[in-house]
Amino acid sequence: MRPADTPENSRNSQHWWQEVTPGQWKAMFAAWIGYLLDGFDFVLITLVLTEIAADFHLGTATAASLISGAFITRWLGGAALGALADRYGRRTAMVTSILLYSLGTFACGFAWDYTSLFVARLVIGLRMAGEYSAGVTYVLESWPVRWRNRASAFIISGYAGGTVLAAELYKWVVPHWGWRWMFWIGVLPVLVALWMRRSLPEAGDWQRQIGTAGREEERPHPFRPLFTGRIRPWINTALAAAASVALFCVFTPVGAGVVPGLSVVAAVCLVAFAVQLGGRRGWLLYVALMATVFCAFLYSWPVQALLPTYLKTDLGYAPGQVTDVMFSAGFGTMAGCWLAGFTGDRLGTRRAYAGTLLASLAFVFPVFAVQDSLPALGVLVFGLLALGQGVSGILPKYLAGHFPTATRAASLGFVYNVGALGGAVAPVLGAHLAEGMPLGRALAVLTFGLTLVVVILVGGNVPQRLARLVDRQAPEDHLVPEAGDSRGDAPDSA
Numbered sequence: 001m002r003p004a005d006t007p008e009n010s011r012n013s014q015h016w017w018q019e020v021t022p023g024q025w026k027a028m029f030a031a032w033i034g035y036l037l038d039g040f041d042f043v044l045i046t047l048v049l050t051e052i053a054a055d056f057h058l059g060t061a062t063a064a065s066l067i068s069g070a071f072i073t074r075w076l077g078g079a080a081l082g083a084l085a086d087r088y089g090r091r092t093a094m095v096t097s098i099l100l101y102s103l104g105t106f107a108c109g110f111a112w113d114y115t116s117l118f119v120a121r122l123v124i125g126l127r128m129a130g131e132y133s134a135g136v137t138y139v140l141e142s143w144p145v146r147w148r149n150r151a152s153a154f155i156i157s158g159y160a161g162g163t164v165l166a167a168e169l170y171k172w173v174v175p176h177w178g179w180r181w182m183f184w185i186g187v188l189p190v191l192v193a194l195w196m197r198r199s200l201p202e203a204g205d206w207q208r209q210i211g212t213a214g215r216e217e218e219r220p221h222p223f224r225p226l227f228t229g230r231i232r233p234w235i236n237t238a239l240a241a242a243a244s245v246a247l248f249c250v251f252t253p254v255g256a257g258v259v260p261g262l263s264v265v266a267a268v269c270l271v272a273f274a275v276q277l278g279g280r281r282g283w284l285l286y287v288a289l290m291a292t293v294f295c296a297f298l299y300s301w302p303v304q305a306l307l308p309t310y311l312k313t314d315l316g317y318a319p320g321q322v323t324d325v326m327f328s329a330g331f332g333t334m335a336g337c338w339l340a341g342f343t344g345d346r347l348g349t350r351r352a353y354a355g356t357l358l359a360s361l362a363f364v365f366p367v368f369a370v371q372d373s374l375p376a377l378g379v380l381v382f383g384l385l386a387l388g389q390g391v392s393g394i395l396p397k398y399l400a401g402h403f404p405t406a407t408r409a410a411s412l413g414f415v416y417n418v419g420a421l422g423g424a425v426a427p428v429l430g431a432h433l434a435e436g437m438p439l440g441r442a443l444a445v446l447t448f449g450l451t452l453v454v455v456i457l458v459g460g461n462v463p464q465r466l467a468r469l470v471d472r473q474a475p476e477d478h479l480v481p482e483a484g485d486s487r488g489d490a491p492d493s494a
Contacts, residue, residue, distance in 0.1 A: 222277070341394060364447050
């Protein structure tokens with residue numbers, strides 16, 4: 001006798017991609033395109049920095065501060081657009097983010113001096129951060145529960161694709177039309193945003209739990225704890241101003257000589273926000289996740305930011321050779337994202353994250369030991385970036401699972417973008433280490449050491465363990481419903 005054709009039996013007989021509906025694939029494609037254009041826009045400044053410095057007569061340190069400009073406002077933009085996503089829907093916030101960062105990038109092409117370009121970079125950072133919180137939550141809450149690591153990884157791979165696209169266009173656009181055209185091309189995502197606004201449904205989880213609320217006051221207000229009482233709003237306004245000014249001084253020449261003190265001021269202000277947003281039961285989780293993301297950026301961004309410098313200065317590679325290596329790095333990151341997604345759905349998010357990072361350590365020192373073989377270096381860089389950087393594809397799934405639907409986008413946006421400040425610190429830290437040793441060795445030491453720290457934090461489930469010190473009922477993963485698919489993330493509940 002044949003067993004009954006139950007939904008479970010029918011699903012198990014399908015390939016995984018057949019379980020994803022056309023609407024869910026459409027949501028993925030839209031978010032992937034948005035993230036590809038996000039990566040394209042974000043790396044433009046690094047590609048044309050020398051041309052901008054020549055036009056505006058800027059020194060190296062001043063020109064480099066244009067890169068850091070976007071980091072100064074990311075924490076605020078990530079939280080604000082995340083709050084918009086929690087209250088009015090993931091789709092609305094995602095489209096808003098794409099529109100605003102595209103217009104900010106377009107404005108960069110009209111900059112007439114350093115100050116005007118720096119202001120445009122502040123706008124880009126403020127709005128681009130929302131693509132992570134809104135776009136990621138949109139797809140994670142739309143896809144089937146047990147394939148959400150895969151969904152997370154597919155989205156993030158778009159960023160790597162954007163960096164490769166930007167590098168390719170740079171060779172064709174800048175020599176013929178100049179650096180401004182690279183920014184003007186960045187307005188094209190507006191067309192994508194308009195298409196998305198007209199054709200995409202809302203995220204499933206948000207629609208079921210929040211979107212059906214009949215009255216405006218029933219919808220989430222993630223920032224409510226910051227504005228209760230008469231005095232707290234004024235205090236938090238002062239904290240936001242102090243954090244922004246301190247970060248501005250830290251990442252520009254203005255703060256020369258007092259960077260350590262200003263860094264402490266910024267950190268205290270941001271932790272104060274985390275304590276309020278997390279509340280009595282969640283503040284320790286917020287702080288622990290911020291520290292985890294900060295360390296993740298510290299291990300990954302020295303290689304991302306300083307690898308071209310290492311290739312040109314220590315190895316004496318020509319521009320064409322540098323491009324070849326960077327292409328290996330970009331495609332390695334993209335392939336690694338896909339690998340991390342499949343591995344995460346099979347082994348569980350934490351195990352896949354920690355295990356992949358641990359495997360990446362085998363490539364760290366060999367990458368910086370190769371001196372005279374471009375093919376060997378390309379293969380090693382591909383392996384290092386696939387395992388070390390590609391695993392960031394499931395970082396959104398790892399972070400988002402710690403937060404309930406009602407506050408997920410705002411919490412994810414705040415925690416991730418505060419931690420992302422490590423991306424601004426990392427190149428500076430790598431450069432300081434290089435003062436006492438060769439640059440390649442400095443990058444290897446920094447990458448190896450901080451990777452081990454992240455392996456311990458994630459593999460040991462440190463943020464969740466700390467969270468349970470103040471909230472013993474904290475769920476292991478909010479993205480897995482209590483009555484949901486038992487196969488989805490079962491390994492993570494172990």
